[in-house]
Amino acid sequence: GDSVTQMEGPVTLSEEAFLTINCTYTATGYPSLFWYVQYPGEGLQLLLKATKADDKGSNKGFEATYRKETTSFHLEKGSVQVSDSAVYFCALSGANFGNEKLTFGTGTRLTIIP
Amino acid sequence: IAGITQAPTSQILAAGRRMTLRCTQDMRHNAMYWYRQDLGLGLRLIHYSNTAGTTGKGEVPDGYSVSRANTDDFPLTLASAVPSQTSVYFCASSGGSGDTQYFGPGTRLTVL
Numbered sequence: 001g002d003s004v005t006q007m008e009g010p011v012t013l014s015e016e017a018f019l020t021i022n023c024t025y026t027a028t029g030y031p032s033l034f035w036y037v038q039y040p041g042e043g044l045q046l047l048l049k050a051t052k053a054d055d056k057g058s059n060k061g062f063e064a065t066y067r068k069e070t071t072s073f074h075l076e077k078g079s080v081q082v083s084d085s086a087v088y089f090c091a092l093s094g095a096n097f098g099n100e101k102l103t104f105g106t107g108t109r110l111t112i113i114p
Numbered sequence: 115i116a117g118i119t120q121a122p123t124s125q126i127l128a129a130g131r132r133m134t135l136r137c138t139q140d141m142r143h144n145a146m147y148w149y150r151q152d153l154g155l156g157l158r159l160i161h162y163s164n165t166a167g168t169t170g171k172g173e174v175p176d177g178y179s180v181s182r183a184n185t186d187d188f189p190l191t192l193a194s195a196v197p198s199q200t201s202v203y204f205c206a207s208s209g210g211s212g213d214t215q216y217f218g219p220g221t222r223l224t225v226l
Binding site: 034036042043044045046049089101102104105106107 | 147149154155156157158159162172204206214215216217218219220
């Protein structure tokens with residue numbers, strides 16, 4: 001079945017550092033790929049998404065490119081801020097149930113130190 | 115403000131008790147979902163509904179039931195709670211194939 005593997009955390013970086021959170025997936029067909037962010041005490045929010053190979057999703061300075069050849073969707077940001085501290089989830093949407101069932105990775109906790 | 119509401123925010127429950135978690139959306143989305151979030155496991159799908167009147171089982175449905183009497187509401191029921199159902203529960207909705215899922219704020223449930 002579908003699965004998502006993302007780098008284990010926690011990840012701690014200094015402010016203005018470069019961020020990469022790795023995400024790879026296994027899926028049949030052509031899934032859509034997502035990054036969700038969960039700030040402390042809140043629900044998940046969509047950060048960005050890509051629906052086909054070579055698409056780049058971007059939002060709030062974060063980017064991720066849908067790489068079908070490497071089955072990857074790594075999240076990057078050039079200069080992180082303290083406000084980026086959160087848990088980040090990579091996810092894919094397949095058509096297993098004829099709907100948009102999401103399969104999530106286990107999450108990566110990111111802490112940014114001033 | 116449009117979105118998804120969940121109730122209660124948190125609950126402590128004795129094992130064996132029945133509990134219903136409520137979820138309401140006002141975006142007129144066809145599809146709704148229930149996930150549980152556990153440390154180290156990410157989010158796992160419990161049940162889903164493609165449209166009012168239909169439901170389906172997700173990855174971890176045992177011990178849970180759902181109903182979808184109308185478009186807006188999607189309650190999740192634990193018939194007889196067990197400690198392993200201690201978790202944070204998130205409801206989500208989406209408008210259609212390929213559409214983004216929108217999440218509620220979650221319900222933290224502790225079963226003692």
